[in-house]
Amino acid sequence: MAIITEEEEESKTLVTPEINSKSESAAMKNPQHKPESQNPFPFWFHFTLVVSLATILSVSLSLFSSHNDPRSWFLSLPPALRQHYSDGRTIKVQVNPDESPIEVFVAESGSIYSVNVIIVHGLGLSSYAFRGMIQSLGSKGIHGVAIDLPGNGFSDKSMVVVGGDRDIGFVARVKEVYGLIQEKGVFWAFDQMIETGDLPYEEIIKLQNSKRRSLKAIEIGSEETARVLGQVIDTLGLAPVHLVLHDSALGLASNWVSENSPSIRSISLIDSSISPALPLWVLNVPVIREVLLGFWFGFKQLVSFRCSKEMTLSQIEAHRILLKGRNGREAVVGSWRKLNHSFDIAQWGNSDAISVIPMQVIWSREGSKEWSDEGQRIAKALPKAKFVTHSGTRWPQESKSGELADKIADFVSQLPRSIRRVAEEPVPEKVKKVLEEAKAGGDHHHHHDQGHAHAGYTDAYGLGEGWTT
Structure with missing residues (x-):
């Protein structure tokens, strides 16, 4: 059995260089030979991975944003x-x-x-x-x-800011990409990726800048x-x-x-x-x-x-x-x-x-x-x-x-009582006339009520001008 095994190994050893020499000669005879087309699996794998990550980030952001929602935040x-x-x-x-x-x-x-x-x-x-x-x-x-x-x-x-070309972070960019894919469909993104070889971010920027709604911190x-x-x-x-x-x-x-x-x-x-x-x-x-x-x-x-x-x-x-x-x-x-x-x-x-x-x-x-x-x-x-x-x-x-x-x-x-000055506003002529008639008529009760009503503030006619304590 040992002798047969050695003969098989020798035959394999002799065949291998023969095959290699044939391959080399074929390659020399046909130098214009092109390699086979690239396997599409890596592309679709990366594309699916990007969309999946965008989906996960979108869901995470939606959950996170609920904490910033005024109603949800207040109830917590x-x-x-x-x-x-x-x-x-x-x-x-x-x-x-x-x-x-x-x-x-x-x-x-x-x-x-x-x-x-x-x-x-x-x-x-x-x-x-x-x-x-x-x-x-x-x-x-x-x-x-x-x-x-x-x-x-x-x-x-x-505050909510609409439009503009302000810089946004990576997470916001991914969220916009995912939103646009949802709006225009996966095949739109696929066509753009075939043409450009990358995510169509420039196109996304042009489309999203005009309608972007984002939060801006009040400083x-x-x-x-x-x-x-x-x-x-x-x-x-x-x-x-x-x-x-x-x-x-x-x-x-x-x-x-x-x-x-x-x-x-x-x-x-x-x-x-x-x-x-x-x-x-x-x-x-x-x-x-x-x-x-x-x-x-x-x-x-x-x-x-x-x-x-x-x-x-x-x-x-x-x-x-x-x-x-x-x-x-x-x-x-x-x-x-x-x-x-x-x-x-x-x-x-x-x-x-x-x-x-x-x-x-x-x-x-x-x-x-x-x-x-x-x-x-x-x-x-x-x-x-x-x-x-x-x-x-x-x-x-x-x-x-x-x-x-x-x-x-x-x-x-320890300080003197505050003195309040109500803003002076022009009194309409008709109101002036009524006040003068009331004063001339000696309507003390009406005058007292009016003085009390305007102490410290002005009404729709601008009355109440003066000093109050």
Whole structure:
């Protein structure tokens, strides 16, 4: 058996070179021989893979977008946040002339006929942090108002943009490709791929730019904040108002204060600085931002490191939800970029428009040494301001709301009563005639009712012009 096996191996060895030589000679005789056509399987495999991935991404995006849907997002909120929203209201404001109006959330407490105090939060916070303070002010006979600046809290954080050729990310590109394939069919995409050898992205851009609807984060700077504050105060009839600026709200509202000093009765600065207490630059770093905003323990460490170490877990979780939801992170980070980091508080505070406004600085005495030194610097920059301290940290936690409200109420009560000037408007001649006849006729009762009706506001005819207390 061993001999037969060796003969078979030898025969195989002899046959192989013969076959190879025949193949080589055939190839030499026919040098123009073309290889067989390429197997279509790899193309269809990659095409199917691309469409499948696009489908998966589309489904994932639809699931993710449901969290940004206002209704779904609101229903997922903790009861405390839903209650805070139910206690407030929204006001339409025009941030930019060429854009649609947006909604700004306002929380109030106390009689609207008393002294008005409006609180403006710093970036990363919202009116939710000051709900205890406005309630405490209301119990003291002061009308407390806290607003959510656009991009924060319950105010609009993004707007729908139609059309345009703005750059979009890879995921958005894939989503548009998939949407166009659904609209025009798979064979349209296949024909385009045969002609170009690639996905027809240029064609997609041309078709989609004209009808693209995308969300744009609302970013506010000093100009946008000035428009918002002016419209909110006018809508609520708060002027002249006692203004409370917390944290980075000083840099955002400083221009409006300088241009509208007659409408401001006093200013209280609570731990105000150009740089927000919350390090917003961290929320612009990929992966890290997802960890910090995606998990309560990550955000808790961030808040404890720079803002407050005494906030409860439920309070921290509420701030995380408000900051993360409905594109809030993009809006807040964009607003942080627009801050004027070269703002000179000494130059601002000693200007002619600001120096005549009563001012107090409320500063934390429980912060770091660096923060205490910053408070001393602010006190020297504003020598005319009253300087007091509070027992909270840079983010005034709810446990200190009553203490902060007491300091604001004490400061406001020491000032003369507010004098409100209602905008002067021309009174129609017919109305003038009626008033003159009533005055000449000695109709005291009618005159008294009319004076009462127009105290503090104007009616459709522009009546009510004058001074009221």
